[in-house]
Amino acid sequence: MSIRIDRSRCSGCGACVRVCPGNLLKLETESSGEKKCAVRDCRDCWGCCSCLKECRSQAIGFFLGADMGGRGAVMTVERHQSISRWKVVRPDGTMEVIETDARSANRY
Amino acid sequence: MKKNQENACRRGDGDIAAPGAGSAKRIDCDVLIIGGGTAGCYGAKILSERNPELKIVIAEKADIKRSGCLAAGVNALNAYITEGHRPEDYASYAMKDAAGIARGDLLLTMSRELNDVTEDLEKLGLVILKDENGKYATRGWRNLKINGENIKPILAAAAKRGKNTRILNHINITRLLWTDGAGPSGTRRIAGAAGFDVLEGTFYDFRARAVLMATGGASGLYRPNNPGFSRHKMWYSPFNTGAGYAMGLEAGAEMTTLEMRFIALRCKDTIAPTGTIAQGVNARQINSRGEVYEDRYGLATSQRLYGTVEENAAGRGPCYLKTAGITPETRDDLYRAYLNMAPSQTLKWLEDRVGPDEANVEIEGTEPYVVGGHTASGYWVDSKRATTIRGLYAAGDVAGGAPQKYVTGALAEAKIAALAISEYLEKQRNAGERETAETNRADEELRHQADAEFAVYRRHLSLGAGSASKTGAEPAADLNACASEDRETLSAASAPADGARTPFFDVQMLEEAMQKYMDQYAGGIGSNYRYSQAGLQTAKSRIGSLMPLAEDLAADDAYQLMEIFQLKERLKVCLALIAHLEARRETRWRSFAENADYPNASDNWLKYVNSRYENGRIKIICRPIVRAGENYEHQN
Ligand SMILES: Cc1cc2nc3c(=O)[nH]c(=O)nc-3n(C[C@H](O)[C@H](O)[C@H](O)COP(=O)(O)OP(=O)(O)OC[C@H]3O[C@@H](n4cnc5c(N)ncnc54)[C@H](O)[C@@H]3O)c2cc1C
Ligand code: SF4
Numbered sequence: 084m085s086i087r088i089d090r091s092r093c094s095g096c097g098a099c100v101r102v103c104p105g106n107l108l109k110l111e112t113e114s115s116g117e118k119k120c121a122v123r124d125c126r127d128c129w130g131c132c133s134c135l136k137e138c139r140s141q142a143i144g145f146f147l148g149a150d151m152g153g154r155g156a157v158m159t160v161e162r163h164q165s166i167s168r169w170k171v172v173r174p175d176g177t178m179e180v181i182e183t184d185a186r187s188a189n190r191y
Numbered sequence: 192m193k194k195n196q197e198n199a200c201r202r203g204d205g206d207i208a209a210p211g212a213g214s215a216k217r218i219d220c221d222v223l224i225i226g227g228g229t230a231g232c233y234g235a236k237i238l239s240e241r242n243p244e245l246k247i248v249i250a251e252k253a254d255i256k257r258s259g260c261l262a263a264g265v266n267a268l269n270a271y272i273t274e275g276h277r278p279e280d281y282a283s284y285a286m287k288d289a290a291g292i293a294r295g296d297l298l299l300t301m302s303r304e305l306n307d308v309t310e311d312l313e314k315l316g317l318v319i320l321k322d323e324n325g326k327y328a329t330r331g332w333r334n335l336k337i338n339g340e341n342i343k344p345i346l347a348a349a350a351k352r353g354k355n356t357r358i359l360n361h362i363n364i365t366r367l368l369w370t371d372g373a374g375p376s377g378t379r380r381i382a383g384a385a386g387f388d389v390l391e392g393t394f395y396d397f398r399a400r401a402v403l404m405a406t407g408g409a410s411g412l413y414r415p416n417n418p419g420f421s422r423h424k425m426w427y428s429p430f431n432t433g434a435g436y437a438m439g440l441e442a443g444a445e446m447t448t449l450e451m452r453f454i455a456l457r458c459k460d461t462i463a464p465t466g467t468i469a470q471g472v473n474a475r476q477i478n479s480r481g482e483v484y485e486d487r488y489g490l491a492t493s494q495r496l497y498g499t500v501e502e503n504a505a506g507r508g509p510c511y512l513k514t515a516g517i518t519p520e521t522r523d524d525l526y527r528a529y530l531n532m533a534p535s536q537t538l539k540w541l542e543d544r545v546g547p548d549e550a551n552v553e554i555e556g557t558e559p560y561v562v563g564g565h566t567a568s569g570y571w572v573d574s575k576r577a578t579t580i581r582g583l584y585a586a587g588d589v590a591g592g593a594p595q596k597y598v599t600g601a602l603a604e605a606k607i608a609a610l611a612i613s614e615y616l617e618k619q620r621n622a623g624e625r626e627t628a629e630t631n632r633a634d635e636e637l638r639h640q641a642d643a644e645f646a647v648y649r650r651h652l653s654l655g656a657g658s659a660s661k662t663g664a665e666p667a668a669d670l671n672a673c674a675s676e677d678r679e680t681l682s683a684a685s686a687p688a689d690g691a692r693t694p695f696f697d698v699q700m701l702e703e704a705m706q707k708y709m710d711q712y713a714g715g716i717g718s719n720y721r722y723s724q725a726g727l728q729t730a731k732s733r734i735g736s737l738m739p740l741a742e743d744l745a746a747d748d749a750y751q752l753m754e755i756f757q758l759k760e761r762l763k764v765c766l767a768l769i770a771h772l773e774a775r776r777e778t779r780w781r782s783f784a785e786n787a788d789y790p791n792a793s794d795n796w797l798k799y800v801n802s803r804y805e806n807g808r809i810k811i812i813c814r815p816i817v818r819a820g821e822n823y824e825h826q827n
């Protein structure tokens with residue numbers, strides 16, 4: 084279970100670095116001088132998705148390790164006010180989208 | 192790197208140096224809160240409401256916005272007194288579930304606050320499901336259904352609103368500071384704590400008149416369910432590493448019931464909570480033959496787990512929660528519910544293209560944790576949540592004696608502790624001059640304590656890559672960027688440390704060794720949670736031999752320094768845990784503390800096993816049960 088960072092999308096804002104409950108992320112300066120986010124050790128991720136929620140550029144994708152039955156699907160989330168749009172893209176290109184609303188309680 | 196220090200009120204600080212690795216900052220406040228999680232944030236809110244002039248500092252190792260157990264969200268409020276029930280009912284339920292080893296006074300004082308803190312949470316913005324009459328919709332007789340995704344940001348915002356509350360994020364605390372009264376039986380009094388900035392490397396010397404310990408429990412002591420790539424995919428937060436217990440032990444505080452480990456029954460692989468399925472859609476526990484087995488072993492928390500272990504051992508596993516057959520609407524509701532607390536489970540269902548309506552959800556037991564919010568492990572406190580060190584209070588998963596606290600219980604304890612701290616400070620203020628003189632005399636001693644801790648930081652850093660002593664080069668520029676007037680600098684830190692040698696091991700190696708020994712000799716997953724007295728002896732000696740190795744670990748930067756301390760904390764908690772497991776010569780709770788040499792419960796052990804760390808050894812103290820209706824006060 085871990086995350087992957089799409090460096091081409093990352094703006095280097097540092098929001099994810101601040102929020103990770105394990106301090107697992109850091110900013111690195113690329114040869115171009117741009118700052119980009121990097122994971123210190125991808126095995127240390129708890130899978131809480133706090134960094135995904137914080138990232139305005141959807142640069143962070145969440146996946147399950149093969150030791151948990153992962154097969155390469157990647158999850159991202161986009162937040163607009165109370166709505167979170169969770170998107171799962173499988174390796175074959177198929178996709179599922181689920182919306183959650185912070186205003187409505189779980190029914191179970 | 193710009194740090195997120197909101198609401199910074201700089202009044203009253205000692206010397207403030209420019210931040211940078213190895214420089215030391217002194218911060219004076221009235222109340223230091225260690226750990227800005229559930230209890231820490233709420234404690235700050237209540238304290239500031241009670242007395243807005245109090246200078247409160249929260250020192251949090253991550254960022255209070257999403258730190259601790261609540262990072263991903265929670266699925267329900269597990270502790271609430273529903274209509275027709277009384278706080279006494281909840282207290283007696285929790286006492287029974289713990290087979291009599293819990294504190295009647297703590298459970299009752301907590302239970303009395305549960306509904307007030309719930310209402311407060313709702314006012315702060317938590318969404319709670321209501322029925323058609325506008326009343327909270329309940330799940331069973333103690334649970335409320337909520338949307339818990341944003342519960343932590345809500346609590347963090349409440350803490351930040353405090354007029355004189357200062358939030359210091361990314362500060363990892365490693366040691367308490369204290370003074371001792373005159374004479375051999377002099378009262379030990381809390382005076383502050385030492386720590387460092389995980390991102391920038393600055394050392395911190397906090398001085399406070401009272402301290403609230405709220406660092407949560409301890410995970411990662413045992414080999415986890417997914418020991419390889421997904422090693423941190425565990426139920427309890429892998430970043431709660433038992434720091435509060437370790438610091439308390441070091442300071443001589445008394446601990447209770449560490450041997451009542453918590454082992455959770457969770458969804459296989461993702462280790463996601465099962466309550467939403469078990470209570471939410473009433474799914475029963477079944478074995479691979481489709482037989483409902485939960486009734487055969489009893490319904491206490493430990494028995495549900497034990498039953499699953501036994502079914503597997505008898506070859507009737509894997510075990511499942513029977514969900515197949517639920518409607519597609521229910522399935523979709525579950526997808527959303529899990530996204531609000533454990534997104535990995537929804538991802539797993541979607542990735543597999545098989546939802547809980549089609550396939551039952553496999554379950555497994557986790558590795559054992561020490562978590563005072565679920566079981567009764569932690570600081571030995573009085574009914575005001577004062578520990579055995581004056582001025583040091585504890586709340587939430589770090590505090591012992593009150594199992595089944597969960598979120599609302601942690602808030603309740605934080606409230607009780609906050610009000611008690613306010614009262615304590617008031618009394619101290621009235622005690623007046625004498626105190627101040629005493630404090631001044633103590634200042635030198637406290638500085639000494641902090642410096643000794645900083646010397647340990649410097650030693651680990653001096654063994655690491657940024658160090659001149661190891662590389663023969665100047666320390667890296669960013670690590671050396673501290674102002675000249677700073678009390679300590681990393682260049683001084685980088686001078687060859689006494690007896691330092693090139694480290695042989697790294698943190699990972701020692702952590703794996705610790706987890707392996709605990710798994711094999713102290714009742715981990717690999718031994719079906721059972722242990723023997725002889726095995727515990729082996730565990731003790733193996734853990735003991737890892738401790739000096741941890742002192743020689745190298746840190747290239749402040750983050751690695753935190754990793755080293757996390758390991759050291761866990762090792763100390765392991766040592767105390769082993770002593771507790773060894774002391775309780777019975778099996779009162781299946782799986783949680785299953786002693787193969789003493790397989791039955793015994794009335795002789797209807798007492799608390801407590802401990803104190805003295806002269807490098809864990810000393811066991813047994814104490815009589817505080818039953819419902821009784822009250823316990825410290826006798827010093
Ligand atoms: C995955 C999960 C799901 C849960 N679901 C539910 C649920 O649905 N309903 C329910 O009622 N309860 C639930 N619980 C239980 C509940 O969340 C906890 O009991 C409660 O949050 C504990 O609060 P706490 O303040 O003691 O710990 P935390 O909230 O974890 O706070 C501890 C804080 O201390 C910080 N810290 C640790 N060490 C240091 C240090 N050395 N220096 C500085 N800071 C430090 C941590 O970063 C953290 O912020 C769940 C727990 C978990 C782990
Ligand atoms: S998912 Fe959570 S633990 Fe993992 S990197 Fe993101 S914030 Fe950190």
Ligand code: SF4
Pocket residue numbers: 088092093094095096097098099100119120137138139140141142143
């Ligand atoms: S939050 Fe997103 S954009 Fe900002 S640093 Fe992190 S990955 Fe990059």
